Amino acid sequence: MPTAVGIIVRKVGHLTKFNQNGDYNFLVNDFSPRYYLPILSDPTDEDTDDDGLNDDVDPDRLVMNTPPFGTxxxxxxxxxxxxxxxxxxxxxxxxxxxxxxxxxxxxxxxxxxxxxxxxxxxxxxxxxxxxxxxxxxxxxxxxxxxxxxxxxxxxxxTVDEELHYFRLKLNRTPSSFEELVNNKDNWYLYDKKHTRYHMNNSNNDINNVSIYISKNDYYPSYSTYWNEYNMKFVDKYGMNEVVVMPNKDLSGMSNDEIYDYLTDATHWQILTDDYKKAQNDQNFKYDPVNVGTYNYSAYDFDYINLDGTPKKTSSLSHDKYDVQPYLKDGENYGNVPGLIYGNSKKQRDKNEDYYYDNANTAVFSDYWNIGDKFR
Missing domain, CATH: 1.20.58 (Methane Monooxygenase Hydroxylase; Chain G, domain 1)
Structure with missing residues (x-):
């Protein structure tokens, strides 16, 4: 049976377990040779997966339940x-x-x-x-x-700065370029004239590499080259974009070798602004400067609505909501915040010149002729 002195000692001991913030911690002032497993979760957290549903009503407390998007x-x-x-x-x-x-x-x-x-x-x-x-x-x-x-x-x-940068969160691409080719009826291939904004640093000289310096830790600085071969695809709804580039350096290869290599769909990578994704999936390459973005207003073309009816499109509307915010009167919004480069009409035209001067145009012609949907 505990003595009165023993009870008092234990109570006093408990009082010493409070830290300077007044929070109780059973490890404070514990001099006994005990071992404890660390507690990685907060047992007092009422919403374990932070999905907005408290655990007492959440059917799956460890999985974040997304809203019913699209319904x-x-x-x-x-x-x-x-x-x-x-x-x-x-x-x-x-x-x-x-x-x-x-x-x-x-x-x-x-x-x-x-x-x-x-x-x-x-x-x-x-x-x-x-x-x-x-x-x-x-x-x-x-x-x-x-x-x-x-x-x-x-x-x-209107499209303000927040809405402009938000486009990349809406854009959804196939898991690989091979998957896109296998589902080509869902995509249009743009000609080189309408791909110029996605061909920055189009130069086939590996010693002439552009280095893009970023001021945003989420988008690391990087270098790029061989973008004259970049191809741009837009889905049949005029919304999602995919830009692909060769998956290796083509230096030292002849035109015939380049053609043989690039007409294999597995030898291309989809450009992404997600650095971690590109590090973990060889089907993607980190390049937020040339990445395919997303269209709030479809370019004037034969796109359709989700119900299959013809979509009302306008090049003027596309220019207002998608192109001009990108250029932003010389302020260089670009594709991602903190990464500045020459995204101007002058640079765009220079990109096209590089393509015709340096690239094996037969590569693009081959993909252009794959099917009627590649237009």
Whole structure:
């Protein structure tokens, strides 16, 4: 039976277990030769996988549950959240005071713009939060999500810096160039004139290598060459882009050897802005300068909507929402933040000149003739 002195000693001992912040720690002032297994998780965490669902209602507490991207349920939830956040935040009184139809139109249009921006903010937040789990979203639902996202961009009417850089998070590519070729009916191959923004440093001299210095740790600095062979593909919906380049240095190879090598689809890599992905998957190469991006507005071409109907396209709209933010009047937004390079129309034309001066054009011609969809 414990003595009164023993009870007092234990209670005093417990009091010494509090650290300077007032938190209890049973290892503090423990001089006994004991061994403990480290606790890597927080036993007090109410949401273990940080998916927004507390563990007491989460069906899978260790797996982050993504929102139902691309479903009618998700779209309705986004609309309701945007309308709720809009309510009471926008003062339309001065429009009403003006009277007449024009102020009424301005008021309605302004409301649509504000709500569209709220919808975009909600969806961008969801994508950023669940980015590591987006692979669980089917291609069909992801396309539906992207189509709705693009509609909101059109309603908002402009692409700011945040929206511009967000494009790369929407772009979804095949797992390899070989997979793309095997599903060529879903892709169009662009001619070299419309690939010029993705052929920077087009020079076949290995000693003339461009080094891109980054100010953003997420996008490491790197060097690149042989980009005159880069090919650009856009899916049949006009949204997702894929740019591929040779998977090795072609120096010292004859034109015939280059042709034989590059007409094998397994000898190409898909460009990506994800450095870690490129390190772990030989089907991808890190090149955020020349990477295929994503289109908010499809270029003027024979694209289709997800329901198979012809898509309304406009080169002017594509220029407004996709090209001009990239150029940004000389401010060099480029593809990723913190990585500056000569993304100008002058550089674009120089890239095309390198192609015709240096490349074996028969390689591109061969892929161009593979099928009617490669156009």
């Amino acid at each position: 009618d349920e998700y779209f309705e939830e986004v609309r309701q959240k945007a309308a709720k956040s809009f309510s009471g935040t926008y003062n339309r009184t001065w429009y009403a005071d003006l009277g007449g139809l024009l102020p009424l139109y301005i008021n309605i249009q302004r409301e649509k713009d504000v709500i569209a921006k709220a919808e975009l903010d909600i969806m961008m937040k969801d994508v950023n939060r669940y980015e590591k789990c987006l692979y669980t979203v089917s291609d069909e639902n992801w396309l539906r999500f992207c189509e709705f996202f693009n509609e909101c961009v059109m309603e908002y009417g």
